[in-house]
Amino acid sequence: MRVGVLTGGGDCPGLNAVIRGIVRKGTQEYGYEFVGFRDGWRGPMEGDTLPLDIPAVRGILPRGGTVLGSSRTNPFKENDGVRRIKETLAKHEIGALIAIGGEDTLGVAARLSDEYAVPCVGVPKTIDNDLSATDYTFGFDTAVGVATEAIDRLHTTAESHMRVLVVEVMGRHAGWIALHSGLAGGANVILIPEQRFDIEQVCRWIDSRFKVRYAPIVVVAEGAMPKDGQMVLKDDSTDSFGHVRLSGVGEWLAKEIEARTGKEARTTVLGHTQRGGTPSAFDRWLATRFGLHAIDAVRDGDFGKMVALRGTDIVRVPIAEATAKLKTVDPALYAEVGVFFG
Template sequence: MRIGVLTSGGDCPGLNAVIRSVVHRGIADHEDEIVGIEDGFLGLIEGRSRRLTLEDVQGLLTRGGTILGSARVPPEKLRDAVTSRAAELAAALGIDALIAVGGEGTQTAAQLLWENGLPVVGVPKTIDNDIDGTDVTFGFDTAVHVATEAIDRLKTTAESHQRVMVVELMGRHTGWITLEAGMAGGAHGILIPEKPFDIEAVCQMIEERFARGKKFAIVAVAEGAHPAPGTMNYEQGATDAFGHRRFTGIGNRLSMELEHWLGKESRPVILGHTQRGGTPTALDRVLATRFGWHAVEAVHAGDYGQMVALRGTEIHRLPIAEAVARLKTVPEYRWREAEAVL
């Protein structure tokens, strides 16, 4: 078979491990030809691709990012292309099937391709861990590790200067990274999009901590976290050309508010894209490799319109449409667990 593979959406530790696994499984075990489509769906639309050999994927297991590249496509352009030209796009590249590696937006587009005649298998990818169909996505463990290490390092400088440090972490609509990194790093406050916060309660928590003789405080906040109505003046940004909400910097805003109300020095730290760059952890390498292996097997089984997913310790397949029906948000019992150890 001639199998195409593309990576779409934000880069993520483990993408190259998936590509490597697809190439190894396809060529070595099935004698497939693997075609790497450049720059995600943009390359699919424009017909840009290259053949991938075993030599091309040497050394990729530990390498972050994606050798195939990724690019955003305006939603209208992508929708028009996949709904009217799916079979034509596949024919232009000479592929029998496509493996689409990406997050919720990528899998939604993959579902449209499948519905319009292009055989597709999905591989879930997002550091936010917000795809409901899988227990976890590769890249998440690496992001949590980076964020936890940052919190660990900030504790010493915060204590030395008796400061409040506000660490803003990625998480537009879900707070998984902030929740787990905050718990692992022992943050004293964890603010996530799923639970609007009260600035007075945050201030009270910090004041009580200092009253007990502590000399510093760490507050972990997801970029999509927001105050409860009427508790703090903060407005999220408008939607950009690609349908994504722009955030106006909750870390900076919260740090200013805390310094104003507490009268204590407060500093924001914005980790940003640091969380999704660099070498993937061992867990992410293994999961990405397993996903790539099973995606190729799904292609050869003719099990199209499906996404590979981790359930417990096993890799399963489920309909892409089911996997992206809703975001996987942090449930109440998880943030209550976190509150118990703050």
């Protein structure tokens, strides 16, 4: 059998580990052949392929990014997208397709599988860890590690100058990276998209920190928002590709904090450093196991399913179900961490 593989959406450390796991096990244990599709769904739509065999996956385990390239192309928004995909699969005699990606990429896989009988298996990928069907997604641990190391570094400069340092981390809709890295980095304030914050409360926490002669670190998810009436966002321009630009909550916070507390404040926006580079050991482990189990699902003919982590087990869940609901930070968990604020 020939199996197609593609990676879609934003890149994420661990994608290559998934690909390697699929190809090694599929080739050695099941005797499959593989076709790599370039740049997510664009690949099968346009018939753009890459050779994908064991030599092609040697040495890629520790490398960030994806050797298959990625894009946000959605065949359901393109002319004749589904038909073109089916033609490509037929032409290459592909009996199964493994799609590695986030909500959008997997949403396509679910529809192709459920509505168009394209035999798809999904591997979930979201650096934000906001997928409800799985305990963790790969890439998240790496991102938290990068952010934590940055916060560790910022502590000393904050202390030396008795300044407030604001760190803006990824997380448009879910605060997982902010919550984990903020806790691990010993932040004094953590702000997440799930709960609108009160800038006055933030400043009280900052003041109380200075009172014990320590300088505060504020970790804020890019999607966090103050209470109504407290913030006028910069006009949220879109770039030339139609993507929304960061709204700049970190920069806004520093200005507000300076104005309200009379303390100097500086912002660091970690940006893409959080999603690039070599994956952590945890992410390599998780991503590899996702790959191994995805090819097992192919062998079992268990299509329309996605692999997921539950405790220390890899399980399979229907893709459609898995991508239906965003996993956001539970208020109880946020409250638990709140003991370290101030």
